[in-house]
Amino acid sequence: MFTFTVRRLLFAVPTLLAISFIIFALLDLAPSDPLSDLPLTIPPEVREQIRLAMGLDQPFIIRYFKWLQQFFINEPLNIFEQITGITVGSGERMRVLSWATRSPVVDLIVQRLPQTLWVVGLSYLFGVLIAIPIGVISAYRQYSWFDQIGTFVSMVGYSVPTFFTGVLLIVVFSSWLQWFPSIYDTTLVVNSWDSFILQVKQMFLPVLVLTLFNVSQISRFVRASMLDNLNMDYVRTARAKGVKEKIVLLVHVLRNSLIPVVTVIALGVPTIFSGAIITEQVFRVNGLGQLLITAIQGADIPLVQTLTFIFAILIVLFNLIADVLYGILDPRIRYE
Amino acid sequence: MSDAAIATTGAPVPQTRPQSGGFWPMLWRQFRAHKGGVAGLVVFTFIVAAVFIGPYIHTIDPAKLDIRAKNQGPSWEHPFGTDNLGRDMLAQVLAGGQISLAVGMAAMLLALVVGTLVGVLSGYSRKLDGPLMRFTDLFLALPLLPLLLVIIMLFRDTLRTAFGPETGIFILIVFVIGITSWMHTARIVRGDVLAIKSQEFILAAKSSGMREHRIIIKHILPNVMSSIMVSATLGIATAIITESALSFLGLGFPPDFPTWGRLLFDGANFLQINPSRVLWPGLAISLTVLSVNYIGDAIRDALDPKALKH
Numbered sequence: 001m002f003t004f005t006v007r008r009l010l011f012a013v014p015t016l017l018a019i020s021f022i023i024f025a026l027l028d029l030a031p032s033d034p035l036s037d038l039p040l041t042i043p044p045e046v047r048e049q050i051r052l053a054m055g056l057d058q059p060f061i062i063r064y065f066k067w068l069q070q071f072f073i074n075e076p077l078n079i080f081e082q083i084t085g086i087t088v089g090s091g092e093r094m095r096v097l098s099w100a101t102r103s104p105v106v107d108l109i110v111q112r113l114p115q116t117l118w119v120v121g122l123s124y125l126f127g128v129l130i131a132i133p134i135g136v137i138s139a140y141r142q143y144s145w146f147d148q149i150g151t152f153v154s155m156v157g158y159s160v161p162t163f164f165t166g167v168l169l170i171v172v173f174s175s176w177l178q179w180f181p182s183i184y185d186t187t188l189v190v191n192s193w194d195s196f197i198l199q200v201k202q203m204f205l206p207v208l209v210l211t212l213f214n215v216s217q218i219s220r221f222v223r224a225s226m227l228d229n230l231n232m233d234y235v236r237t238a239r240a241k242g243v244k245e246k247i248v249l250l251v252h253v254l255r256n257s258l259i260p261v262v263t264v265i266a267l268g269v270p271t272i273f274s275g276a277i278i279t280e281q282v283f284r285v286n287g288l289g290q291l292l293i294t295a296i297q298g299a300d301i302p303l304v305q306t307l308t309f310i311f312a313i314l315i316v317l318f319n320l321i322a323d324v325l326y327g328i329l330d331p332r333i334r335y336e
Numbered sequence: 337m338s339d340a341a342i343a344t345t346g347a348p349v350p351q352t353r354p355q356s357g358g359f360w361p362m363l364w365r366q367f368r369a370h371k372g373g374v375a376g377l378v379v380f381t382f383i384v385a386a387v388f389i390g391p392y393i394h395t396i397d398p399a400k401l402d403i404r405a406k407n408q409g410p411s412w413e414h415p416f417g418t419d420n421l422g423r424d425m426l427a428q429v430l431a432g433g434q435i436s437l438a439v440g441m442a443a444m445l446l447a448l449v450v451g452t453l454v455g456v457l458s459g460y461s462r463k464l465d466g467p468l469m470r471f472t473d474l475f476l477a478l479p480l481l482p483l484l485l486v487i488i489m490l491f492r493d494t495l496r497t498a499f500g501p502e503t504g505i506f507i508l509i510v511f512v513i514g515i516t517s518w519m520h521t522a523r524i525v526r527g528d529v530l531a532i533k534s535q536e537f538i539l540a541a542k543s544s545g546m547r548e549h550r551i552i553i554k555h556i557l558p559n560v561m562s563s564i565m566v567s568a569t570l571g572i573a574t575a576i577i578t579e580s581a582l583s584f585l586g587l588g589f590p591p592d593f594p595t596w597g598r599l600l601f602d603g604a605n606f607l608q609i610n611p612s613r614v615l616w617p618g619l620a621i622s623l624t625v626l627s628v629n630y631i632g633d634a635i636r637d638a639l640d641p642k643a644l645k646h
Contacts, residue, residue, distance in 0.1 A: 018474055027486060155372075155633075159626035161577050163584045163597075164618035167604050171611045274481040278581055282604075292482055293585060296489045304486055311479030319477065 005324050012316050019312045020071075024064050027301050054099065070096045071306065075106050100300040108291060108303065109310070115186055116287030120276045123207045127214025128265060132258075134215065135222025139230060140249060150219065157216030162275065166209045166282035173205060180204050184285040206283040210276065214268075221264045225257040232256075259329045266322040270314040363562075366638030373634020376627035383624050387433035390426075398427035398594060409612070416616050420606055429616050432594035436621070439510055439579045439595070444571035446514025448521060452564060455525025456552060460533060469526070472519050480516045484578070487512050488587045505589055509582065513575050521567040528560040562639045569632035573625045580621050596621045 042050075051057060058066075074095060081087055095104040134154075138147040157165075174182035181202050190199050229235070230253055238248045277289030284290070288307065295303040367373055394415075401421050408418045416425035458468035488508060495504035532538065533556070541551050580597025582588040589595050591602065596617040603613030 015474060015477055019477060022478070023483070026483070027490065155629060156622075156626060159573070159629050160618075160622040161580060161625070163581060164600065164614075164622055167600065167607065167614050167618065171607060171614065175608055175611065270479070274479055277481060278584065281585060293485070296485050296587070299489070304482075308479055308482045308486065311482050312477060315477050315479060 001324075001327055004327065005320075008320050008323060012320060016313065016316055019316075020068065020309055021064065023305055023308050023312070024067060025060075027305055028060060028063070066094070067096065067302075067305065070094055071309070075104075078106070096302050096306055098295075098300055098303045100295070100298050100303070105303050105306045109288065109307070112286060112288050112291045115184070115285055116273070116276060116280070116289065119184075119203060119206050119280070119285055119287065120210065120272055122203070123210030124214055124269070124272055126207065126211045127218055130211070131215045131218035132222055132261075135219040135261075136226055136249070136254060138219070139223045139226030142227065147223075151223070154216035154219050157212050158220070161278075162209050162213055163278050163282055165212060166205070166279055169205050169209060170282070182283065184283050186286050206279050206285055209279055209282075210272070213275070214272065217268065218261070218265065221261050222257065225260050226253060229253045229257045259326070262329060263322040263326050266318050266325055269318045270311065273314060274311055363635070363638050367634050370634035370637055372630040373637075376630030376634065379623060379627040380631060383433070383620070383627070384437065387430050387437060390430045394424075394426055394430065396424040396427045398423060398431040399592065400424070409610075417610065417612055419602070419610075419613055425613060425616060428594045428599060429596070429620055432596045432599050432617060433620060435506075435589065435594070436576055436579060436596045437624070439506065439513070440572045440576040442510040443513035443517070443575035443579070444568055446510060447518040447571050447575075448564060448568055450514065451518035451521025451567065452525050452557075452560070454518065454522040456529055456556060456560070458522070459526040459529025460548075460552060460556065465526075468522075472522050475516070476519050478516070481578075481581070484512050484516060484582060485585065485587055488582065492587075501590055502593055505593075509579060509588060513578050517571060517574055517578075521564065521571070524563045524567060525560050528563050529556055532556055532559050562635075566632055566636045566639065569628055569635060573628040573632070576621065576628075577625055 056063075078095065096106065097103070098105050098108060101108065134150055138144075138150040141147055170182045173180045179201075182205070184202050184206065185198075188195060188199055188202070190196050235248060235253060238252050239245075243252070273288070276287065277292060279285070280287045280289035281293060292304065292307045294300075295307065396414075401423060402418070403421060406418060406420050408414055410417050414424050414426065416429060418424055419428070454468055454472065458465045458472075491508055492505065495508045498504060499507060538551065538555060541555055546554075576596075579588060579595065580600065583595050583597030584601045586601060589598050591598070599617035600614055600621070603610070603617065606613055
């Protein structure tokens with residue numbers, strides 16, 4: 001198991017390097033000028049100096065390696081210094097700077113991360129907590145009315161895009177009923193009961209939209225996996241030797257069915273981050289997704305490169321976690 | 337057809353299994369048993385027919401401005417109402433549907449071709465298997481939605497000048513959606529090809545001196561058709577959702593060029609005045625995707641040997 005994990009970790013390094021190269025090359029070699037948004041009145045020599053300040057005069061490969069060094073060595077060292085207070089070396093190093101704001105990209109990401117984590121994390125947690133009971137009941141009572149309705153609703157939730165459910169919920173709950181605000185206010189400071197209620201209210205709609213989507217996706221997997229296990233011989237054996245039905249279902253079958261579900265949940269984490277891009281846009285949550293969209297619209301190449309690469313790291317990381325979890329949870333799986 | 341039957345009769349063998357005909361009649365019979373699939377097929381056929389025949393019945397030009405009749409509710413003249421510039425919503429939804437469906441189909445076809453090619457090559461040739469599958473894994477690890485947005489942002493203007501505003505963006509969107517959604521098809525097809533390759537009829541074809549590419553076209557491709565079909569239906573659904581998501585983020589088709597996602601995006605700003613502007617395109621996307629997903633489910637069930645009902 002340990003050697004497997006180490007080998008997978010080692011394999012992740014070339015994958016990430018390849019992805020970083022693809023992302024960097026795609027953005028860098030694209031036929032668009034990063035200065036095209038600047039006013040035409042800027043004289044050519046000033047333009048040339050702006051280019052120099054952006055580091056655009058150097059060849060492509062040099063810029064790529066510089067970016068790699070900044071991303072993999074300089075920024076982690078900075079974070080390390082901030083946490084521990086120990087200064088490594090001179091403490092002066094090049095950082096990845098956003099072109100639009102001239103501030104380090106990592107600082108921007110740290111500002112935006114909490115909002116995304118709260119909204120996405122909560123909706124994923126609720127999604128899992130609601131989906132498992134629904135999946136279990138619909139598999140146990142297959143073809144009952146609960147199963148029929150549950151399967152239909154999860155199919156609808158899976159098919160209807162989040163930008164439509166979001167807008168629909170805004171129409172119903174913000175526009176007609178006026179129960180919840182339609183825009184997420186990030187400047188709200190939670191320091192009293194009233195502000196806490198406001199925070200819950202403004203988080204309600206985005207979390208609801210993402211939860212609906214997650215529930216419908218995960219409950220389908222739980223149901224399918226439960227159905228596979230319910231017909232197994234060990235279930236018949238357990239019933240034959242007189243184990244109570246509740247224990248058969250919740251201990252024997254559920255434990256075995258959750259093995260593939262856990263991996264699906266782990267694999268879904270990165271997709272939910274990129275799926276949240278749309279939901280954040282609908283509800284104006286200024287999280288990572290909105291940062292990416294504004295960066296793309298403003299052609300802020302370093303910010304886009306770094307954010308996209310962070311999404312890629314998330315995918316590789318959670319693939320790894322899913323593989324390792326599978327090995328730990330299922331003793332039948334042996335990685336040689 | 338069994339050996340015993342040939343030995344005893346010698347004449348053309350009577351059908352021993354009257355139920356099973358060819359592949360397609362059998363598939364259709366299994367498909368019909370799935371209620372959701374049939375409903376999905378009906379709804380999808382209706383949407384396709386409405387979108388492509390509808391403009392001949394409801395003949396208002398979707399781009400015609402009529403400022404005096406702006407933001408109207410439903411009436412006989414404008415069944416879905418009008419938008420803030422007085423354009424007819426029904427005509428726009430129909431016109432948008434043509435583009436959304438065309439993008440969905442074209443992107444799905446591109447993904448299928450690439451996916452099948454990669455899958456068949458890596459399943460059939462042992463030498464190509466390793467590199468091609470690593471390549472597929474690499475694509476699966478790319479953050480697709482951010483990359484799609486980035487590619488469109490970067491290449492939009494170049495393609496627009498090269499092919500004109502509409503064709504350019506159409507080619508770009510179809511290309512990026514197709515090129516980022518072939519991986520699952522490739523994996524499924526590879527698995528199927530690996531299973532088929534080891535069967536005797538391939539060996540027989542090889543020993544009869546059949547060329548490799550003929551074996552692939554004549555023997556392997558027809559046998560992986562079923563899983564390709566399931567990928568195809570699900571591929572349309574994802575392509576339509578992706579296109580509307582891109583348009584919704586403002587990075588899809590230009591504003592004067594309606595697609596369902598674009599109409600939804602434009603309508604979202606007029607939510608308070610006219611909620612139906614969001615409702616109709618949203619419903620159209622959702623119904624299409626839902627029906628396509630049900631069709632895909634039904635085809636998968638019909639082709640699943642475990643669920644075979646005689």
